[in-house]
Amino acid sequence: MIEIKDLHKSYKMGSNSLHVLKGINFKAEDGELVAIMGSSGSGKSTLLNILGMLDEADSGEYVLDGIPIKNLNETKAAKYRNKFLGFVFQSFNLINYKNAMENVSLPLYYQGMGRKERNEKALKYLEQVGLKPWATHLPNELSGGQKQRVAIARAMAAEPKLLLADEPTGALDSTTSYEVMDLIQKINDAGNTILVVTHEEDIAHMCKRIIHLKDGVIVEDKKVKQVRAADYVQ
Amino acid sequence: MFSRDNWKEIFETIRKNKLRTFLSGFTVALGIFIFVSLFGFGNGLINTFDEFFQDDATNVFFFFPGRTSEPYKGYKSDRQIEFDNSDLADIEKNFPMVLEYITPRITRGSLVRYKSESNNYTTRAVGESHQFAEKTIMMKGRYLNTLDIADKTKYAVIGRLVEQDLFDDEEALGKFIDIGGSMFKVIGVFQDDGGDNEERMIYLPYTTRQLLEMNNDKIDQFIVGFKPEIGYTGAMAFERSLERFIKEKKYIAPDDENGIFIRNMADALQQNQQFAGVLQLIVAFVAFGTIIAGIIGISNIMVFVVKERTKELGIRKALGATPGNVISTILLESVFITTISGFTGMLLGVALLSSLGDTLEDYFITDPYINTGTAIFATIALIIFGAIAGYVPANRAAKIKPIVALRDE
Structure with missing residues (x-):
């Protein structure tokens, strides 16, 4: 599903150059649920942004589902993002003047899907995250957990090959975090490939594999026994 | 999109x-x-x-006589130039292509009386086409016409304010008024956009005025109207040839600037x-x-x-x-x-x-x-x-x- 080879990335900070990723290699198969861990500054978010085509690597290879991702112009990157990727952000990033259903249907709008069809689809995904009754509510009328579930529904609505979650529980209390992780596990159970960036051990152990990043290199890559979040949810 | x-x-x-x-x-x-x-x-x-x-027509020249300032062809300097009826006829004859109309204007102040009301007014003795040069608008009755000029009729066309002053609420048309000692019949009342002074005028046939003044043929000034389609440059050319024509006829040196004066409305308009x-x-x-x-x-x-x-x-x-x-x-x-x-x-x-x-x-x-x-x-x-x-x-x-x-x- 994902194959990256010798990925490098550095940021220019004035006259200094900050080398964030120093040669990353890894593969992820279809249906994996991978946690990327690391302290702040380890490069985990940068890696996720590159995988999400939100940012570009300086050098190295990135192949997504057999398609080499390189030399993308903005338009092509946008189309790939729309077709292949779903995003879940720490700060939810819902559009505040659109209600839950409209937020979920937005990726479908950019796929060129008709209004009626995409609203139906959006409602279906809202139902899956248990928020169908909240479809007409604006983000500021929802709780943090609900917002994140809307964001997950939005990420799933476009039926992406890969779901990328950047600290999806970072802004949530632990009960809500487990609810969100429960949802992510269920989506994974359905066969979707998911990458979760986190710095919380308990969240990472709810995945099937943990990759540890430190100072821009992978220091540990291990399969773990998945802890089911449902056990913590009443 | x-x-x-x-x-x-x-x-x-x-x-x-x-x-x-x-x-x-x-x-x-x-x-x-x-x-x-x-x-x-x-x-x-x-x-x-x-x-x-917009009060007056703009396709007109005003010709005023002056005094020569140079001797020419045996005539002495400082000679008073006078216009007369033959000048009108000559211009009409020589410039038929560009001339639309020509009208003399003899201006006199007169005491005008109707019954017990009297006042001093300016009278203008003019030709029938003066109506176009001055853009006189008839309120009632009619303006002077060719027959009035030919027959030297004692008809008068009075301004709106003249009627108001002399007749109060009475109907002026058909009444006789005393202008400088002669009785004139009011045949029309006019208005004018030029203001109150213009509406205190009285128009008479110029031939009648000449008859009253010992049957002479003198003209104070005349107004030449040209065809608007000749345009600004055409008008300027016409003005120059008219000036040359009159100067030659009146024995005025071509470079004498005081023999005659021309006011060109086209120029003013420009x-x-x-x-x-x-x-x-x-x-x-x-x-x-x-x-x-x-x-x-x-x-x-x-x-x-x-x-x-x-x-x-x-x-x-x-x-x-x-x-x-x-x-x-x-x-x-x-x-x-x-x-x-x-x-x-x-x-x-x-x-x-x-x-x-x-x-x-x-x-x-x-x-x-x-x-x-x-x-x-x-x-x-x-x-x-x-x-x-x-x-x-x-x-x-x-x-x-x-x-x-x-x-x-």
């Missing part, structure tokens, strides 16, 4: 961002409104100005029109400035709008919006708002102008108006330049990396 779905998306954004919509719409509407009103007032000013000069042109230019300049200010205003708002939406645009990009999507989202929205509010402002301006009408005449603004073409052109210009001004920040927003935009709080 223009699908129904796209428009729905835009309407939704507009409806849910009322303050932003109001700000940009208000700027544009105000800009166009001020432009239309200013332009209209400018035109009103020009209208007033034109009215001052100057007036130049002045009006300058007025128009000033109005256009101010109006242009308003439009520029409007464009700058809408550009500022576009920068603000894009700044405010940076994060939203980042989210949209992360979800698969292409740079083209982003640009068209911003531009279509702004063009839509500027179009609606631009035309609203235009209609409000036009409504203001037409509701004002003549109420500002005291401030030299008559019938302020703007022609539809100018108003629509200005509105469309503002929309187009607004779009161009909006394109720059929109394009920049489209190029921001989604990750940078997402960090924007």
